[in-house]
Every structure is written in C-alpha cells, then in structure tokens.
Amino acid sequence: MLELIPASAIIAIVVIALIVIFLAVGYVKAPPDMAFIISGIKKKSKIVIGKAAIRIPFFERLDKLNLRLIPIDVKTSNAVPTADYININVDATVNVKISNEPEKLRLAAENFLNKNTEYIAGVAREVLEGNVREIVGKMKLEEMVSDRQKFATLVKENAEPDLAAMGLDIISFNVQNFVDGNEVIENLGIDNIVKIKKAAAIARAESERDIKVAQAAADKESNDAAVAAQTEIAKKQNELAIKRSELQQEADTKKAMADAAYEIQKEEQRKTIEVTTANADIAKQEREIELKQKEVAVKEQALEAEVKKQAEADKYAAQQKADAALYQRQKEAEAKQFEAQRQAEARKAQAEADRFAKEQEAEGIRAVGEAEAAAIQAKGVAEAEAMEKKAEAYAKYNKAAVAEMMIKVLPDVAAKIAEPLGQIDKITIIGGDGGNNGVEQVAGNVPAVMAKLFESMKEATGIDLADIVKADTYDAKVNRNVNVSGIDSVNLVVKDEKENPTT
Incomplete structure (x- = not known):
C-alpha cells in the first residue's frame, strides 16, 4: 500500500508551485532598444533596459517605450527672412530618440508613454x-550657405533644451538645402565661379610668364655657351697665327743665318765682326729674359710672402685683440675690486681726516691770527722803508732826469689835448678872425695849448722843453751841436739817422 503524504508536505509543494507560477508570470526581460517601465507598488517607477526584472502580477503594471532612432524631415512651411532680409526655405533631416538617461526617460514616459513614433516625430x-526659424533670422545668407555645419550646430544647441524637457535627445542634424525665390544663392555661386575663373586665369598667366622666363633664361645660357665657344675658337686661331708667325720668324732667322754664313765665307773679317755682334746681342737678350724671369719669380715670392705675412699679422692681431679684451675684463674686475677696497679705505681715511681737521682747525685759527698780526707789522715796516727810498730817489734826481720824465709824458699829454677833436663828428665853420678861416683856428688849437704847456713847465721846473724839441730840427742836424738851457752840463750831439745816438 502507498504511504500517505503528510499534509505539510503537500502545502509546501503547493506553495512552491505557486511561487514558480508567480515568477513565471511576472518575469520580464527588456531588449537594448526598449525601455520597460514597471509601476504600481512603489511611488517611483522602475526602468529596465537590456536586462531582466520581476513584475508582481496584479499589483504592478508594465509599459514600454521604444528607444530606436526617429528620423524627422524638417522643412520650413514658408519662407523665413535671414539677418540680411533675404527670404529662404530650409530643408533638413534630423534624427532624435528617447533618451536613456533615467531623469529624461521618466520625462519621456510622462509625455509619450503608449504613443506611437509618428506622434513623437510630429511633436x-x-x-x-x-x-x-530662430537661427535663420540671426544669420546672413552667405554665412549659412558657406558654413552649413555652423548653422546646424546653432540649431542643435538651441533646440536641445526644449527637446530635453520632453525626454528627447538630438542625435544628428543635417542641412539638406537652402532655397530662395530670388536666385540669390545662385548669384553667389556665379560670383564665386567668376572669382575662381579669375584666379585660374591669373595662375595660367603666371605659369605662362614663368615658362617664358625659363625659356629666355635657357636661350641666354645657350647664347652664352655659343659666345664662349666662339671666343675659345678665336683664341685658338690667334694662338695658331702667333705660332705660324713664330715658325716663320724662325725660318727667316735660319735663312738669314745661312745668308750670313755664305757672306762669311766670302769675307772672313766681316764674318768675325758680324758673328761677334750677333752673339753679343743674343747673349744680351737671353740675359734680359733671364733677368725678367727672375724678377717675375721674385715678385711672386714677395707677393706670396706679403700675403702670408698679412694673414699671420691678422691672425696675431685677432689673437692679441682677444687677449687684450680678456686682460681688460680681468683688469676691470680687479679695478672694481680695488676701487671697492679703496673706497672703504678712503671712507676710513676721511673719517680720520675729519677728526684731524677738527683738531687742526683750532690751531689754524690761532696761527692765522698770529700771521695776520705779523703781516700787518711787516707791511707797515715795508711801507716806511719804501717811502724812505722814494724820498732818497727824488733827492738824487737832477734836471736832466726830470726833463727825461717830462719828455716821456709829452705824447700822452698831446693825445689828451687832441682827444676832444677826435670826438667831433661834424664841424660847421662860419667866417674867421684876422683873415684866418675857422679850420686854421681849430687846427692851431693843439699847438697853441702845447706851447702854453711848455711855458708853464719852464716856469715851474726851469726846463725849456721847446729847446729840447728843437734838437731834432734841420739846423741842429747840420750844425751837429745844440745847447739846451736849463739843464746842467748837458750837450746833445745829433748824428745822422743811420748812426747810434750818444750823449
């Protein structure tokens, strides 16, 4: 008989079976391109992408969101004006998808859960x-046409926040075409075509120019080579002509020698003279040639020695200059060090000198006082002695010395008397006294004053200067003996102008 199964075992089996059925019914597995959203028990939904999860039957709900790309053809419904006021239509293709980021995915679930792809694409x-439209209004047409990537980037950056608020991501944005009704874009292309053609024409012209320049250079080189070849041929021809002349000269010389030998046979005496003369001339020419060759060799050696010597001198000068510069830098460094030491010693010596100067200042003041007193005393003694000597000198003066002194000052006196006449710029003379005109009166003023001066000096000193002046007259020179009154024992003997005067 079969043994009875305990009730507890049956209950356990039933519970296990229920659990297995429960797990089998609630087990879900999301593919990578699909998002499973499990909601119901918890306040925050559970999102599963590309992995398995357990959904509690009857208590939790399972919803799905497609994560595949959604292609969208974006076209402006009507023309949009650009920043330079040109109406255009824009055609672009965009790929968007529901974001797989948790926060954006929850926003997409709120907005597009159980919605088809067409609805998402339309929004x-x-x-x-x-x-x-917004970006078109901010850019110029030429900028958009020339840089479509910039336009696409600006649109993408501008639209991403709006789509992110819905839980969508922009994967790509590509501009297909810009269309305008006024053929502006086509005209821009024509302008570029013209520029390209112009650049091509310029490049072609420059290439042709370079070809012509190269051809001209090649022609010049060819011509130079031809000229050089012709020049070389002319040189060779000249050398050949010179060689022929030398050979002809040698033949003529031999012929002349043969003729001379024939003549020698006829006249032995004449032969001897001519041979001797010819040999002397040849020896002289050979000697001159040897001398010239030696002079050339000496000049070459001298030039070589001079060049070598100059090179050695330049080398030695450069070396000496470098050594001098090094020596100068060393001496400058030593001088700076020595100057620093000297400055320190000078400051120390200055301090000691200042101290010594302060000590000597008092002694100096005292010595100055004593010196000034001695100087005053010596000055008084010297002035007294000078006055005494002057008195003795005046006592020894005789009338001859006094007359000599007076004669020496006569030119100065006459100049002072005539000085007022030299200051006169213009004189107007009307009439005159005693038949004399005014000019004679003015001109005679100086001699009259000098005569009165002589009389005054005669009365004062007893010396007649008029007689002394007369010693130079014609009569005195002829008689050769003039006696001047008023001077003791003085006879002036006037000799001829060529002799030396004696007293």
Whole structure:
C-alpha cells in the first residue's frame, strides 16, 4: 500500500508551485532598444533596459517605450527672412530618440508613454522648425550657405533644451538645402565661379610668364655657351697665327743665318765682326729674359710672402685683440675690486681726516691770527722803508732826469689835448678872425695849448722843453751841436739817422 503524504508536505509543494507560477508570470526581460517601465507598488517607477526584472502580477503594471532612432524631415512651411532680409526655405533631416538617461526617460514616459513614433516625430518636428526659424533670422545668407555645419550646430544647441524637457535627445542634424525665390544663392555661386575663373586665369598667366622666363633664361645660357665657344675658337686661331708667325720668324732667322754664313765665307773679317755682334746681342737678350724671369719669380715670392705675412699679422692681431679684451675684463674686475677696497679705505681715511681737521682747525685759527698780526707789522715796516727810498730817489734826481720824465709824458699829454677833436663828428665853420678861416683856428688849437704847456713847465721846473724839441730840427742836424738851457752840463750831439745816438 502507498504511504500517505503528510499534509505539510503537500502545502509546501503547493506553495512552491505557486511561487514558480508567480515568477513565471511576472518575469520580464527588456531588449537594448526598449525601455520597460514597471509601476504600481512603489511611488517611483522602475526602468529596465537590456536586462531582466520581476513584475508582481496584479499589483504592478508594465509599459514600454521604444528607444530606436526617429528620423524627422524638417522643412520650413514658408519662407523665413535671414539677418540680411533675404527670404529662404530650409530643408533638413534630423534624427532624435528617447533618451536613456533615467531623469529624461521618466520625462519621456510622462509625455509619450503608449504613443506611437509618428506622434513623437510630429511633436519634435514642430520644436525643431521653430528653432530653425530662430537661427535663420540671426544669420546672413552667405554665412549659412558657406558654413552649413555652423548653422546646424546653432540649431542643435538651441533646440536641445526644449527637446530635453520632453525626454528627447538630438542625435544628428543635417542641412539638406537652402532655397530662395530670388536666385540669390545662385548669384553667389556665379560670383564665386567668376572669382575662381579669375584666379585660374591669373595662375595660367603666371605659369605662362614663368615658362617664358625659363625659356629666355635657357636661350641666354645657350647664347652664352655659343659666345664662349666662339671666343675659345678665336683664341685658338690667334694662338695658331702667333705660332705660324713664330715658325716663320724662325725660318727667316735660319735663312738669314745661312745668308750670313755664305757672306762669311766670302769675307772672313766681316764674318768675325758680324758673328761677334750677333752673339753679343743674343747673349744680351737671353740675359734680359733671364733677368725678367727672375724678377717675375721674385715678385711672386714677395707677393706670396706679403700675403702670408698679412694673414699671420691678422691672425696675431685677432689673437692679441682677444687677449687684450680678456686682460681688460680681468683688469676691470680687479679695478672694481680695488676701487671697492679703496673706497672703504678712503671712507676710513676721511673719517680720520675729519677728526684731524677738527683738531687742526683750532690751531689754524690761532696761527692765522698770529700771521695776520705779523703781516700787518711787516707791511707797515715795508711801507716806511719804501717811502724812505722814494724820498732818497727824488733827492738824487737832477734836471736832466726830470726833463727825461717830462719828455716821456709829452705824447700822452698831446693825445689828451687832441682827444676832444677826435670826438667831433661834424664841424660847421662860419667866417674867421684876422683873415684866418675857422679850420686854421681849430687846427692851431693843439699847438697853441702845447706851447702854453711848455711855458708853464719852464716856469715851474726851469726846463725849456721847446729847446729840447728843437734838437731834432734841420739846423741842429747840420750844425751837429745844440745847447739846451736849463739843464746842467748837458750837450746833445745829433748824428745822422743811420748812426747810434750818444750823449
């Protein structure tokens, strides 16, 4: 008989079976391109992408979101004016998808859960078209046409925040075409075509110019080579002509020698004279040639020695200059060090000198006082002695010395008397006294004053200067003996102008 199964075992089996059924019914596995959203028990939904999860049947709900790319064809419904006021239409292709980031995915679940792809594409298309219109209004047509990547980047950056708020990501944005109704873009292309053609024409012209320049250079080189070849041929021809002349000269010389030998046979005496003369001339020419060759060799050696000597001198000068510069730098360094030491010693010596100067200042003041007193005393003694000597000198003066002194000052006296006449710029004379005109009166003023001066000096000193002056007259020179009154025992003997005067 079969043994009865305990009730507890049956219950356990039933529970296990229920658990297995429960797990089998609640087990879910999400593919990589699909997001499973499990909600129900917890406040925050559970998101599963590319992995397995357990959903509690009857208590939790399973929803799905497609994560595949959504292609969108974005076209402006009507023309949009650019920043330079040109109406254009824009055609672009965009790929968007529901983001797999948890926060954005929750936003996408709130907005597009259980919605088909066409609905999501329509919403995204409206957002993208609005952003395209906004960027078109900020850019110029030429900038958009020449840099489509910049335009696409600006639209993408401008639309990403709006789509991110819906849980969508922009994967790509590509501009297909810009269209305008006024053929502006086509005209821009024509302008570029013209520029390209112009650049090509310039490049072609420059290439042709370079070809012509190269051809001209080649022709010049060819011509130079031809000229050089012709020059070389002419040189060779000249050398050949010279060689022929030398050979002809040698033949003529031999012929002349033969003729001379024939003549020698006829006249032995004449032969001897001519042979001797010819040998002397030849020896002289050979000697001159040897001397010239030696002079050339000496000049070459001298030139070589001079060049070598100059090179050695330059080398030695450069070496000496470098040594001098090094020596100068060393001496400058030593001088700076020595100067620093000297300055330190000078400051020390200055301090000692200042101290010594202070000590000597008092002694100096005392010595100055004593010196000034001695100087005053010596000055008084010297002035007294000078006055005494002057008195003795005046006592020894006789009338001859006094007359000599007076004669020496006569030119100065006459100059002072005539000085007022030299200051006169213009004189107007009207009439005159005693038949004399005014000019004679003015001109005679100086002699009259001098005569009165002589009379005054005669009365004062007893010396007649008029007689002394007369010693130079014609009569005195003829008689050769003049006696001047008023001077003791003095006879002036006037000799001829060529002799030396004696007293």
